[in-house]
Amino acid sequence: MGWTYNTKDPDAPTIGPMITGVCAALTIVSLITVFLRVYVRALMIKAWGVDDYLVLFTWIGCAGFAIITIIQTKWGLGLQMLEDLPEENIYNFGLYQYMGAPFYITSILGFKLALLFSYLRFIPKGIYRNLTIGVIVACCLFHLSFLLVQINLCQPVALQWDPTITEGSCIKGVPFYTSMASLTICFDVIVMLTPFPVLIKSRIQNRKKLVLLGLFALGLFITIIQIIRIQTVKQLANYLDSAPLILWSSVENNLGLIVANVPTLAPLVKYYSERSTGDDSNKRGTGYPTGSRDVGSRYAMKSWTKSGGKRGSVGNGLRSKNGALELGSVHDAAEGSSFEGHVVKGNNSTDTILDHRHNEQPGITKKVEVVITRHARA
Structure with missing residues (x-):
């Protein structure tokens, strides 16, 4: 046949x-x-x-x-x-x-x-x-x-x-x-x-x-x-x-x-590239365990809000001084909790897309290393 x-x-x-x-x-x-x-x-x-x-x-x-x-x-x-x-x-x-x-x-x-x-x-x-x-x-x-x-x-x-x-x-x-x-x-x-x-x-x-x-x-x-x-x-x-x-x-x-x-x-290529080369410098000091959640916080590209910043897809985020939301965001925020975030070390380099200080547009700021502390309100 x-x-x-x-x-x-x-x-x-x-x-x-x-x-x-x-x-x-x-x-x-x-x-x-x-x-x-x-x-x-x-x-x-x-x-x-x-x-x-x-x-x-x-x-x-x-x-x-x-x-x-x-x-x-x-x-x-x-x-x-x-x-x-x-x-x-x-x-x-x-x-x-x-x-x-x-x-x-x-x-x-x-x-x-x-x-x-x-x-x-x-x-x-x-x-x-x-x-x-x-x-x-x-x-x-x-x-x-x-x-x-x-x-x-x-x-x-x-x-x-x-x-x-x-x-x-x-x-x-x-x-x-x-x-x-x-x-x-x-x-x-x-x-x-x-x-x-x-x-x-x-x-x-x-x-x-x-x-x-x-x-x-x-x-x-x-x-x-x-x-x-x-x-x-x-x-x-x-x-x-x-x-x-x-x-x-x-x-x-x-x-x-x-x-x-x-x-x-x-993000997938970057993550496995870092694992294969043993480069975990970007993972230390972030406040997150090594894994996919950490990768997500560092490489996510999220939506813009009406206020000119970004709206995180999960949890709550930290706004930088210029109104842009940092790519590293706080996950699963408990109701009634307060957060403090600050950069503790690094080379102070950032990657900014359309920084408003130069182009009068809101920007996306990538902060490499962030420490997150959470204090539950009484």
Whole structure:
């Protein structure tokens, strides 16, 4: 029995197994990055947010698209010759192709929104924050319109998969997909470059700045995938020509999700790097036991409050003199307790993003070593 159902020639040439392998492998890799992100955000630094929920939503879209694509290969996707596609397969072939489109569109929207909402964690109030919110709204509107047109590409809708329907009309596929892919590229570039002005102006170490810029620039690889995908769109002439398009679509949404997750894994890399080198200098004098809680207090990137500081994701925090909340925060504060915090030793160096004394913006201040004492009120 061949790979494709109902084929007269069991050895009919097909790339169905290759499509299946690529989709399955990329979906598993993206799932691993999602698990790592959940571990970092929910357990290590306890700074779970909207962007993390969007990542879970995006992976569901990626997995749904991969599953439908793999099933579709059994009905003919990947066959190299049109005459090898059995007529009885056309209905299911077209139906699964129609079902996969909403999963693809929601997944490419999801990873863009995850990145944009993660930017809001460190972009303070002002023009750049407003522009980021504007990009979020524009992305939602564009992908929603893409989805609505896609699911209503033909009238009646069933004309997209039912060959027995002889009356009706469809929008020309090649011009539509080409224009949508072109606009998607524009949004990819805008989303990936959105944080650059803020990071370039930030007052953090040049090495850290370059690392952050490099991590966000990884997203430009998605643009390359889109350019390749456009070339496959131009080759659409029959049912089987959609195989390269669908394959690159699966590559695109999974890589987009991986790119959205990679920057959030820095605390995990830092923590295990310190453990492997035996560098515990940052752990002494913090008032916390060595472990994930300590890592969370030192590397968390939390939300901004209306007052211009930050809102800690867990417990209560200590405000510095300039109104910014220190990255090292007090965990599980007991009701009715008072806290005193002070730096007891260190090199007095800090990493400040958009320090208000220089840019008239609220900042994030990282204090390396802090001693916390708690005095219960009578």
